[in-house]
Amino acid sequence: MSAPVLQVQALKKHFPVTQGVIWSKVLGWVKAVDGITFSVPQGETLAIVGESGCGKTTTAKLILRLEEPTEGHVLVDGQDIHTLKGGALKSYRTTVQAVFQDPWSSLSPRMRVRDIVAEPLVINGDVASDIVKARVAEALDRVGLRPQQANLYPHEFSGGQRQRIAVASALVSNPKLIILDEPVSALDVSIRAQIMNLLVDLQKQYGVSYLLIAHHLATTRYMANEVAVMYLGKIVERARTKELFKSPLHPYTKALFSAALPAHPDVVREEIVLSGEVPSPINPPSGCRFHPRCAFAMPKCAQEEPKDLDMAPGHMVACHLY
Amino acid sequence: MPRTIGDVILDVDDLHTYCFTRWGTVKAVDGVSFVLREGEALGIVGESGCGKTMTSLSLLKLLPRPVARIVKGSIKLQGEDLVPKSEKEMRRIRGRRISMILQDPQTSLNPVFTIGNQLIEAIQIHHDERKRSLVRRAIDGLKQVRVAAPEQRVDDYPHQMSGGMKQRVVGAIAISCEPKIIIADEPTTSLDVTIQAQYLRLLREIQEATNLSLIFITHDFGIVAKMCDRVMVMYAGRVVESGPVRDIFNRPSHPYTQALLSSVPSMDEDVERLYSIGGQPPALWDLPLGCRFAARCAHAEDRCRQEYPPAVKVGQEHTASCWLAKGS
Numbered sequence: 001m002s003a004p005v006l007q008v009q010a011l012k013k014h015f016p017v018t019q020g021v022i023w024s025k026v027l028g029w030v031k032a033v034d035g036i037t038f039s040v041p042q043g044e045t046l047a048i049v050g051e052s053g054c055g056k057t058t059t060a061k062l063i064l065r066l067e068e069p070t071e072g073h074v075l076v077d078g079q080d081i082h083t084l085k086g087g088a089l090k091s092y093r094t095t096v097q098a099v100f101q102d103p104w105s106s107l108s109p110r111m112r113v114r115d116i117v118a119e120p121l122v123i124n125g126d127v128a129s130d131i132v133k134a135r136v137a138e139a140l141d142r143v144g145l146r147p148q149q150a151n152l153y154p155h156e157f158s159g160g161q162r163q164r165i166a167v168a169s170a171l172v173s174n175p176k177l178i179i180l181d182e183p184v185s186a187l188d189v190s191i192r193a194q195i196m197n198l199l200v201d202l203q204k205q206y207g208v209s210y211l212l213i214a215h216h217l218a219t220t221r222y223m224a225n226e227v228a229v230m231y232l233g234k235i236v237e238r239a240r241t242k243e244l245f246k247s248p249l250h251p252y253t254k255a256l257f258s259a260a261l262p263a264h265p266d267v268v269r270e271e272i273v274l275s276g277e278v279p280s281p282i283n284p285p286s287g288c289r290f291h292p293r294c295a296f297a298m299p300k301c302a303q304e305e306p307k308d309l310d311m312a313p314g315h316m317v318a319c320h321l322y
Numbered sequence: 323m324p325r326t327i328g329d330v331i332l333d334v335d336d337l338h339t340y341c342f343t344r345w346g347t348v349k350a351v352d353g354v355s356f357v358l359r360e361g362e363a364l365g366i367v368g369e370s371g372c373g374k375t376m377t378s379l380s381l382l383k384l385l386p387r388p389v390a391r392i393v394k395g396s397i398k399l400q401g402e403d404l405v406p407k408s409e410k411e412m413r414r415i416r417g418r419r420i421s422m423i424l425q426d427p428q429t430s431l432n433p434v435f436t437i438g439n440q441l442i443e444a445i446q447i448h449h450d451e452r453k454r455s456l457v458r459r460a461i462d463g464l465k466q467v468r469v470a471a472p473e474q475r476v477d478d479y480p481h482q483m484s485g486g487m488k489q490r491v492v493g494a495i496a497i498s499c500e501p502k503i504i505i506a507d508e509p510t511t512s513l514d515v516t517i518q519a520q521y522l523r524l525l526r527e528i529q530e531a532t533n534l535s536l537i538f539i540t541h542d543f544g545i546v547a548k549m550c551d552r553v554m555v556m557y558a559g560r561v562v563e564s565g566p567v568r569d570i571f572n573r574p575s576h577p578y579t580q581a582l583l584s585s586v587p588s589m590d591e592d593v594e595r596l597y598s599i600g601g602q603p604p605a606l607w608d609l610p611l612g613c614r615f616a617a618r619c620a621h622a623e624d625r626c627r628q629e630y631p632p633a634v635k636v637g638q639e640h641t642a643s644c645w646l647a648k649g650s
Contacts, residue, residue, distance in 0.1 A: 051514040052485075158602055188369040189541045193585035193598035215515060222587035222596065245589070259519035261544025263588040265567050273523060274516045277484055 004039035005176045005209045006063065011036050011072035013058050017282060028282050032058040034233035035072070037308075040177065040226075043203065045210040047224035047241075049217060049256070053278050055233040056213045060179050063211065064098055065089075076177065094124045097170035101182035103162035107154040113140075113165055114150035120173040139172040142205075143198060160191035167198065171208075181213045196223060217260045221245055226314075229253045232281055232289040235308075239315040249317045252290045288320065296321055327551065328360030331502055331535055332381070332420075337395035339373075339380045346607040350376040350390065352559035358503065363529065363536040365550035365567070367543065367582075371603060373559040374539045378505045381537075382420055383412050400502075418448045421501040425508040427488035431480040437464075437491045438476030441498060448499045463494040467524060486517035490524070497528060507539040522549060543586055547571065552639070555579050558603055558614035561633075565640030575634075575642035578615045613644070621646055 013033040018024040033055040040046045048056045061067045063074055065081055074081050076096060084092050097120060100106040107116055117136045121127045127135075137147050143164040154162055163183065170178050183199065184192040200223060203210060214220050220227055221241060228238040229252065237250040248254050251272075258272040274293050279285055285292050291301035298320060306318045339351035351373045358364050366374045379385050380392055383404065397404040399419060404412070424430040432440060441460040449456070457476065464472035467490040480488055489509065496504050506525070510518040526549065529536055538545055546553050546567060554564040555578065563576040574580045584597040601618040604610055610617065616626040625645055633641040634649045 051516060160602075189543075189582060190369055190585060190599040190603075193587075193596040194600075196587070197596055197598050217515070218587040218589040221589055222593055242592070256515060257589070259516045260589050261518075261542065262547045263544065263586065263590055264571050265547045266571075267547070267590060271519075271523075273519055277486060277517065278514075 003042065005042050005077060006040040006211065007073075007075040007078075008036060008038050008059070008063070009073045009075065011059070011062060011074060012070045013055075013062055013067060014070045030281050031233050031284060032281060033062065033069075034284075036228075036230070036233075036235045038228055038235065038238060040209045040211055042176070042209055043207040044225040045203065045212055045223055047212040047214055047220040047227045048230055049214060049220055049227060050230035051215065051256075051278050053232075053281065054230040055281075056230055057181065059230075060098070060181055060211065060213055063177075063179060064096060065092070090124045094120060094173035095175050096177045096179070097173065097175040098179040098181060099163070099166050099170050099183050102186045103154075103159060103166050104186070106166055107162055109154055111153070112150070113145075113152055113154065113157075116154070116165060117150070117169045117172050120169060124173065135172055136168075139168040142171060142202065143168045158191075159187050160194055163187060163191075163195050164198065167195075167202070171202065171206075174206075175208060177209045177211065179211045179213070182215070183212070184219060185214070185216060192219075199223065217257065218263070229256065232278060232284050234289060234318065235316075236290065236319070237315075237317045239312075243312065243315055249311060249315070249322065250290075250319050251294045251296050251321070255293075288318075325361045325530055325533065327362050328533070330357045331360045331400055332358040333396075333398040334377075334381070335396045335398070337377065337380060337397065338393045339376050339385065339390060340393050341376075341386075341390045343389060343607075348606045349559050349609060350606060351380060352609075353395075354556070354559075354561055355395075356554055356561065356564065358535050358537065360502070360535055361529070361533040362552065363538065363550045365538045365540060365546035365553045366556060367540060367546055367553060368556035369541060369603060371558075371606065372556040373606075374556050375507060377556070378422070378507055378537065378539050381505065382416055382422060383407070383409075384416075413447065417444055417496075417501065418499045419501055420503045420505065421496040421499070423489075423492055423496045423504060423506040423509045426512050427480075427485060427492045428512070430492055431488055433480050436477050436479055437483070441476070441491070441495055444495045445498050459498065463498045464491070466497065466528070467491070467494045469494070486513055486521065489513060489521060493521075493524070493528075497532070497534075500532070501534070503535045503537065505537045505539065508541075509538070510545070511542075525549070543571075543583065555582070558609065559606060560614065560643065562615065562644070563640075563642040565637060569637050569640045573637065573640075575636045575640070575647045576615075576644045577619045577621055577646070579642075581618075581620075 012035050014029040014031050016026045017028045019027050050056050062069055114136050117139055118132050121132050184195050224241050227241050227244050228235045231252050237253045255272040255274045258269045287303050288301045288306050291297040300320050306320045308316050308318050309322055311317055335355050337351055337354045341348040341350055368374045392405055438460050441463055442456045445459050460476055461472045469475050469490055510521055550567050553567050553570045554561050557578050563579045581599045599618055604614055612627040612629050613631055616622040631643045631645045633643045634647045636642050636647050
């Protein structure tokens, strides 16, 4: 394993809940991300899984520097990105790119494909126009689009091709890390495999790292080297993909896995149906945040927050059962 | 209580629904036949644009007018053909005998009315009763879909509820008039996995309690594997394969079904590389002469491009429309 491209250290992001417009007072805090630590090595994929509201998108925004953290650090190549300014910040923006879920809304309908793909270069770098042109052609080629298609507009493409354009735009500045926010869930079933294979191939060829945000567990199993399970702003379990799918430890991970739909009618899963819904992150439960829904909750779980335990090399779990 | 699969309740024969647009005729549903039995769950699987939603809208005659029309075929509900029925007659059937659950509860509930109001609206059409007893029925409906504290929740507006709760309310509206058939069009795609599991379990329980017939419209083979007894795979307006769920998963006979099944990653085993189907489905206004999947099929022969294959029986109740399928 090589040096980590991305290191996230005890990262926290709390949003204030306010009342009033001018003399607003803070009523409480939404603890969207509450102390998470992980790292992504070069050329690998880390997946963050969890239900809506668990903080996975806020984490992505913090890494893209679209939000400032309340506490903690995000290091890319050893540099704390939230201290960057001016030129250094611009060059940082070229090293981290993102591909979003819905290629119908993530591509501007008024721009030609070549301008969409070129944008990361034009905005962040001082790149001569003939070099831009060459790099755009190269990026389109990498994702399997023809150079003639550069002059078309997004509406002339199908969903799968649009997502290819989004990937080309993310690749053009030769980033070290690409954040994939549900990259295939808006696409048709027969197209999903095309895009997943493309992303896997590009990673093998260019050694780019991915931070994959997904709720579809099978996608995660196919694409990721390591998986982090988030619940209400915390990472409850983190392990290599094989290890995690073979022996999930945290009750929440187990419940999440048991809720996944089977791939075959004969696959019978142990049914752990979680009662209720994810509690509000404004007033998260005390102790272990999962305890009100957990089948194995003990009195201790309501009082004490569990520590991160290393159960096996690289297998972290935060639960009082272990 | 285990479900008993009874008599045929819905018999769709050679249904053709076309959309007449400025650019040409879109053959959205082009000769679809199937039967649904009492207490059975049927899955209709396919990609967007394969005609699965148009099929379900045809069953309720909720097609966008004046663009789309049923041009041929029959839809027999307990022996009664729905195709010639007037709008007035259809209103007695919708909700009461066939009902629907749509994909996104955010848009299928009206944000300016309380959920009680919306439940009552559905019940009122079929039950001429006083306000108080309608409210009672609405509360019972919420109880049936396990909404906690239904007496208080009837007065809530949709925005006060979570996505999973809203979808339960939509379910309550769908079952409020005790229909025989519910069509669920991608009922859980907007829900989280754990909420999806809760919802599917609830649908199963309701089905077992009332011996309801369900039609799942989906692109997710996982829902089919978990919920359905029989599957129908659609491609470009036609049924390419149909059969009992285990047969389809164990012995898929149409290359499209095979390709779809092998392009889905599995949670239970490692897959070295996913199979990916190249190309796009054909445009529905400009369909090829022969098999519609031929252009993307790895096994296509000359005959496939010239002549549409007939449905071949490949097993008990299992048919596939492919020249390469071996009959049994």
